[in-house]
Amino acid sequence: MSLAQIRYFVAVAEEGNVGRAADRLHIAQPPVSRQIQALEAEIGTPLFVRTPRGMRLLPSGEAFLHRARRILNALEEATAAARAAGLTSAEVERGTVASRRG
Amino acid sequence: MSLAQIRYFVAVAEEGNVGRAADRLHIAQPPVSRQIQALEAEIGTPLFVRTPRGMRLLPSGEAFLHRARRILNALEEATAAARAAGLTSAEVERGTVASRRG
DNA sequence: CGATCCAATACCGTTTTGGTATGCTGCTCT
C-alpha cells in the first residue's frame, strides 16, 4: 500500500469515474485502474462496484474513504508541524552552534 | 514522501541509530540514510542532529514523530475497517446480485 | 596516532511505476 494508491482511491471515490480521477491527478487512466486493483487485492476485498456508468463505492470503500482522508490530512499536518517547528529550531540550532563557535 | 520513509523515520527515531533501525527494518543501512535525507529535504528542515553516537531528534523531529505514528496507526485501522466491512458487504453484494438475477 | 563506530556517497541491478495503444463490455440512439 502506498500514499499514491490512497490518493488515487480518494480521487476515484470522489469522481465516481477512473478517467475523471486520472485527469484530476494529472496522470493517465490505466495506472489509476491498476493501483485501485492493487489496493483492493492488498486489502483483500473490493472497494468499488464497476458499473457501466463508472465506479460506485461499496460499504468497504466508504469505510476506507473516511480513514483515507484522515491519513492524507494527518500527512499534511505532520509536514506542516515539522516545518513550523523546524523553522524556529533551525534558527535556534544555528544560533547555538554559532555561539559555541564564536 | 512515502509510507516507507515514514516507517524508516520512526525506526530511526526510536533506535537513535540508522544501522540499528536498518536491522530492525530488515534492510541495509544506506537506503535508510538516503530516505531520511529525502524526507528532510522534502519537509525542508532537518529532523535529526547527527552526532558521533547516532541520530538525535530535533524538535521538528519530535513533532513529526507524533504525527507519523498516528499516520501508521490510521493506515492499519483503515485496512482493518475496509476488510471488516468487506467481508460482510461482499456477501451482501453477492446475495443482492444473485437475488436480482434469479 | 591507530582502531572503531557511524552516517554518507558511488555505483549497480532489480523492481515499480506511468504512458501509449488496444481490447472488451454494456449502454444508447435511431
Next chain:
DNA sequence: AGAGCAGCATACCAAAACGGTATTGGATCG
C-alpha cells in the same frame, strides 16, 4: 437490432525509484 459511444481492463514498453554492496569521511576513544 446494429452502430456508435463510454468506461474499465490488459499488453507492452520506457523511465524512475528503490535497495544492496563496497567504500569514504568524520569524530571519538584507547
